[in-house]
Structure formats: structure tokens, C-alpha cells
Amino acid sequence: MKELKVDPIKNGTVIDHIPAGRVQRVLAILKPRATDVVMMGMNFSSKAMKKKDIIKIEGRELTQNEVNSIALVAPAAKVSIIRDFKVAQKSRVEIPKRIEGLVSCPNPKCITNAEPMTTIFNLEDSSSRDLACQYCERVFTADEMTHI
Amino acid sequence: MKHLISMRDLSADKTLQLLKLAESLEKDPSQIDLSRRVMAAMFYEASTRTRMSFESAMKRLGGEVIGMVGTSGTSVEKGETLADTAKIMARYSDIIVMRHPMEGAARYVSEQVDVPVVNAGDGANQHPTQSLLDLYTILKSQGTLKGLKLALVGDLKYGRTVHSLAYALAPFNPTFYFVSPKSLRMPAHILSDLTQKGVSYKEKTTVENIIPEIDIMYVTRIQRERFPDREEYEKVKNAYIITANLLRKAKDNMKVLHPLPRVNEITTDVDSTKYAYYFDQAENGVYMRQAILATLLGEAK
Ligand SMILES: [Zn+2]
Numbered sequence: 001m002k003e004l005k006v007d008p009i010k011n012g013t014v015i016d017h018i019p020a021g022r023v024q025r026v027l028a029i030l031k032p033r034a035t036d037v038v039m040m041g042m043n044f045s046s047k048a049m050k051k052k053d054i055i056k057i058e059g060r061e062l063t064q065n066e067v068n069s070i071a072l073v074a075p076a077a078k079v080s081i082i083r084d085f086k087v088a089q090k091s092r093v094e095i096p097k098r099i100e101g102l103v104s105c106p107n108p109k110c111i112t113n114a115e116p117m118t119t120i121f122n123l124e125d126s127s128s129r130d131l132a133c134q135y136c137e138r139v140f141t142a143d144e145m146t147h148i
Numbered sequence: 149m150k151h152l153i154s155m156r157d158l159s160a161d162k163t164l165q166l167l168k169l170a171e172s173l174e175k176d177p178s179q180i181d182l183s184r185r186v187m188a189a190m191f192y193e194a195s196t197r198t199r200m201s202f203e204s205a206m207k208r209l210g211g212e213v214i215g216m217v218g219t220s221g222t223s224v225e226k227g228e229t230l231a232d233t234a235k236i237m238a239r240y241s242d243i244i245v246m247r248h249p250m251e252g253a254a255r256y257v258s259e260q261v262d263v264p265v266v267n268a269g270d271g272a273n274q275h276p277t278q279s280l281l282d283l284y285t286i287l288k289s290q291g292t293l294k295g296l297k298l299a300l301v302g303d304l305k306y307g308r309t310v311h312s313l314a315y316a317l318a319p320f321n322p323t324f325y326f327v328s329p330k331s332l333r334m335p336a337h338i339l340s341d342l343t344q345k346g347v348s349y350k351e352k353t354t355v356e357n358i359i360p361e362i363d364i365m366y367v368t369r370i371q372r373e374r375f376p377d378r379e380e381y382e383k384v385k386n387a388y389i390i391t392a393n394l395l396r397k398a399k400d401n402m403k404v405l406h407p408l409p410r411v412n413e414i415t416t417d418v419d420s421t422k423y424a425y426y427f428d429q430a431e432n433g434v435y436m437r438q439a440i441l442a443t444l445l446g447e448a449k
Contacts, residue, residue, distance in 0.1 A: 107251065109249075109250055109251050109271050109272065110250065110251050110252055111230070111248070111250040111251060111252040111253040111255075111256050111270075112252065112256075113250075114230075114250050115229055115230050115231065115256065116229060117231070117256060133252065134252070134255065135251065135252025135253075135255050135256055136251035136252040136271075136273055137154060137156065137251070137252070137273055137274070138251070
């Protein structure tokens with residue numbers, strides 16, 4: 001097995017297969033606590049993606065909700081929960097049907113960008129990754145949702 | 149139906165109910181009594197025609213109207229949030245009719261207040277009462293909504309009205325001619341939606357040859373500022389001006405519609421032909437808005 005260039009963790013969460021360059025955006029969504037020990041790996045070689053980023057969070061197990069929230073920026077991410085240096089649980093991310101307060105609407109004429117309110121996006125259908133703003137009704141691809 | 153925010157929320161059944169009620173109210177407005185009911189008009193931008201149409205609808209059913217137009221001199225100017233303004237208006241009234249330049253404003257307000265909210269236009273997004281009055285106008289002038297041939301003429305790229313109309317008619321097996329300059333064509337995502345719904349359409353750059361075939365000609369204004377260069381505008385502008393002479397080969401039942409105000413896209417000599425129907429369309433707006441107000445206020449039987 002190829003040794004990763006990031007220290008193994010005893011307990012916590014490993015997020016693998018983040019598209020290269022998006023590690024900061026994933027962290028912006030996950031909002032680590034001040035006490036979390038976070039390791040970031042960038043531009044690792046990957047067979048499937050050529051280059052990928054990796055995040056390891058020591059001492060914190062992400063919930064499936066937290067995991068799913070990163071699906072917008074890292075749709076192919078694989079998440080492993082580590083207990084005592086062993087993978088206790090593996091899961092893939094899935095775009096939630098409804099995303100609240102996570103990203104801002106790319107439409108500058110949208111009311112969500114003018115009033116102190118929470119954005120809500122609804123997944124158009126489970127086969128696509130298109131999201132419709134509940135307010136301005138515009139539909140965006142996940143890749144367009146860049147503003148956290 | 150608690151609010152009227154977007155045509156997307158409206159089922160075909162509900163649409164037909166509103167059309168029926170508008171027809172019945174046109175014949176007999178006395179069946180609904182909205183006395184002691186107050187409509188609050190929250191107009192964050194001027195749209196005199198739409199506001200007066202709502203006021204006329206409310207008042208002709210015995211109701212009262214309060215409201216604001218623009219934000220100068222109001223608490224909005226002092227920095228009040230939209231939610232706060234709406235909550236106060238909801239305490240003063242039984243129904244809110246609002247127009248706002250930002251898209252989604254009416255949906256947001258409807259989530260903040262307990263009274264029904266009618267969207268009277270939210271930027272480029274929705275203007276459902278216009279869509280419904282257009283449907284009513286087409287139904288009334290043709291006796292049916294089914295299987296009609298319609299030409300939508302003018303600015304099809306930015307025109308919210310024509311986009312919404314195309315969707316609203318889609319369930320009724322229409323044939324569309326989309327007539328516009330190349331630079332103002334119907335957006336590709338709308339064309340593909342229509343194809344998916346099995347709607348047949350043809351795109352045209354001139355209107356002349358299709359006039360003998362169509363039942364409805366829906367004309368919208370082409371704004372000069374939509375053109376990247378002046379020259380192109382000058383080249384195409386006259387191709388989309390409807391004159392009485394142009395209509396001489398039209399079918400007897402053909403009607404010309406326009407959301408108004410017109411500038412020069414329909415010449416005044418059309419007004420006295422049997423094809424002119426845009427003033428009736430404006431009047432129909434009052435009956436449709438009466439049907440909407442009565443339904444949302446729980447007074448429709
Ligand atoms: Zn939006």
C-alpha cells in the first residue's frame with residue numbers, strides 16, 4: 001500500500017478524493033472548531049482524478065449531514081470514519097435534496113442577496129446536480145455554486 | 149391556494165378554476181362582496197397600470213385599498229427590512245399585492261406574513277397575474293385554449309411575459325411561431341423544455357407569411373437598448389411593426405394581443421380592425437385579478 005504523505009490519525013474523519021484546489025472550500029463548509037486538529041493534503045496523485053486533495057480531522061467524526069454538505073464542491077469525495085487507526089465506516093457524499101444557508105445565490109438580482117435571510121436551494125431531480133433557488137427560481141449547476 | 153407567487157405553483161385544475169371564476173365575475177360581479185376587506189399594495193417600483201388594475205378589481209368588489217409606491221418617504225428609506233415592512237402591512241390589511249425589482253421578493257414575503265400574498269412582478273422572474281389574464285384573454289377570444297396556433301412576436305429573449313405564456317399554454321397542445329430578430333430568440337432552455345413537453349414550434353424572423361395561419365398574435369416591444377449596435381436595431385425594427393395592411397390576410401378569429409404600453413410596434417390603424425384585442429386584454433386583467441383576490445380571500449364559492 002502506498003503511504004500517504006499525511007500522518008495517519010487515530011480517531012476522526014478522512015475525506016479523500018476532493019478535486020485538487022478545492023480543499024479550502026470544503027473546509028469553509030465544514031467550519032472546523034478551534035480545537036479540531038486538521039491536516040490538509042493538496043495535489044496528491046490519483047488514478048481516477050490525476051490530482052486530488054485530502055483532509056483529515058483528528059478527534060471528530062463528521063455526521064452524514066455534514067458530509068453531504070460538501071457534495072456541492074466535492075461530489076466524488078469518499079469519507080472514512082477512523083477509530084483506533086482503522087477504517088470503521090466508509091461513505092460517499094450525496095447532494096441533499098434541500099440545502100439551507102450554505103451557499104449564496106449566484107443571481108445578483110436575487111432577493112437573498114439583498115435581505116438578511118437564509119438561502120434555500122432544492123435539488124431539481126436526483127439524477128442531475130442542478131439546484132433551483134427557492135426564491136428567484138433560477139437553476140444552477142453545482143459547479144456554479146461557488147459562494148459560501 | 150394560500151398565495152399566488154409563481155405560475156410553477158399553480159396546478160392546471162386551479163388555473164381552470166380561476167379562469168372560470170373570472171368569466172363568471174365578468175358577467176356578474178355582485179356574487180362576491182369584499183366590503184370591509186383591505187388590500188395593501190406594496191409597490192417597490194412604479195407599475196401604474198398593474199397597480200390600478202388591482203385597485204379597480206378590489207374596489208369593484210366593494211373592497212378598500214391602501215399602499216405605497218416607491219420607497220421615498222417610507223420606512224424602507226430609513227433602512228427597514230422587507231420582512232419588517234411586510235409584517236406591518238400584514239397587520240393593516242387582509243391581503244398584500246406586491247411588486248419588487250428583486251427576484252424572489254414575493255416568495256420571501258409570503259413566508260413572513262399570515263395574510264395571502266399576490267406577486268405583481270418580481271424583477272425578471274414571475275408575473276403570474278399577467279400570465280393568467282393572458283390565458284383568460286385567449287380563452288375568451290377563441291372559446292378554447294386547446295390546439296391554437298400562436299405567434300409570439302418581438303423580444304423573445306428577455307420578455308418575461310412571453311416565456312411565461314409559452315409555459316402556461318404548453319398543456320393545451322399549442323403550435324407556436326416564435327418570431328424575433330436572431331439576437332432576441334427564445335432562450336434555448338425554454339425551447340428544450342417545450343420540446344420535452346411535446347409542444348411544436350417554429351422559429352421565424354418575419355411575421356408576414358404566417359399571418360393567414362394563426363389564431364393569436366402576441367406582440368411585445370423590442371427595446372433599442374437590447375441591441376449591441378444601433379445599426380442592427382435600425383435594420384430589424386420595422387420588420388416587427390404590425391399594421392392594418394399587414395393583417396389583411398388574417399383569419400376572422402385572429403386577435404392581436406399586447407401587454408401594453410405599446411410604443412410603435414402596433415400602429416394605431418390596427419385599433420379599429422376586428423383583430424385589435426389589446427384593450428379588451430387590459431380590461432380582462434381586472435376580472436382575472438378579481439378572481440384571484442376573491443379566491444385568496446376565501447370568498448370564492
Ligand atoms: Zn436566487
